[in-house]
Amino acid sequence: MRLSSEEHGFTLIELMVAMAIIAVITVPLGNVVIAYLRTSDGTAARMAESNDAQISATYFARDVASVGVRGSASPYVLQQSVDSANSATWPYPCAATGTTPIVRFAWDDYAAGPGLATQRRVAYVLAGGGTELRRLACSGSAAPVSNVALAHDLDPSTAPTLSCSTPCAASPAVPATVSLTLSIKDPRNRGSAYTITLTGQRRQT
Secondary structure (H helix, E strand, C coil), X not given: CCCCCCCXXXXXXXXXXXXXXXXXHHHHHXXXXXXXXXXXXXXXXXXXXXXXXXXXXXXXXXXXXXXXXXXXXXXXXXXCCEECXXXXXXXXXXXXXXXXXXXXXXXXXXXXXXXXXXXXXXXXEEECCCCEEEEEEEEXXXXXXXXXXXXXXXXXXXXXXXXXXXXXXXXXXXXXXXEEEEEECCCCCCCCCEEEEEEEECCCC
């Protein structure tokens, strides 16, 4: 029988060259995948924060625009409708256990018809150890009929600040504009906190 002189398979040098080529291709590709995953996480977090800011700004602007409780007798002047001091004498309570009020609003809603006002009460509160902004909505009593989480990942080390076009705690407190500034921290703790400001302008005069 004639023996074949051909050898099937790879030599050690060929195998090493192949492994080197694979490494040259795999390492950069792996870095690209890792960078993509990190960017995707960051983008998702920023999108969530952006969504929180938009929702909070919409609710806040609408509530401030509605502010205004009027007296029951002519000339029906505006009464104190904004409370920023968490006053115990605030006549329009709206609260939930485990929350800390930042600002409270009240107004008369005449949706049912002339002379048929329903009193609306709203409180913006901190929850979750100061890391969450919630909006409580009440109707005629202190018990909330709605409790909505507006913003997450608040920086508990920086208290929200409230500013008004006239002193917020003045009586009667019916400022034309109200702004609330919040400090938001990076949920991944990879960057410094940043601020967002919610602003509303009162519609009633």
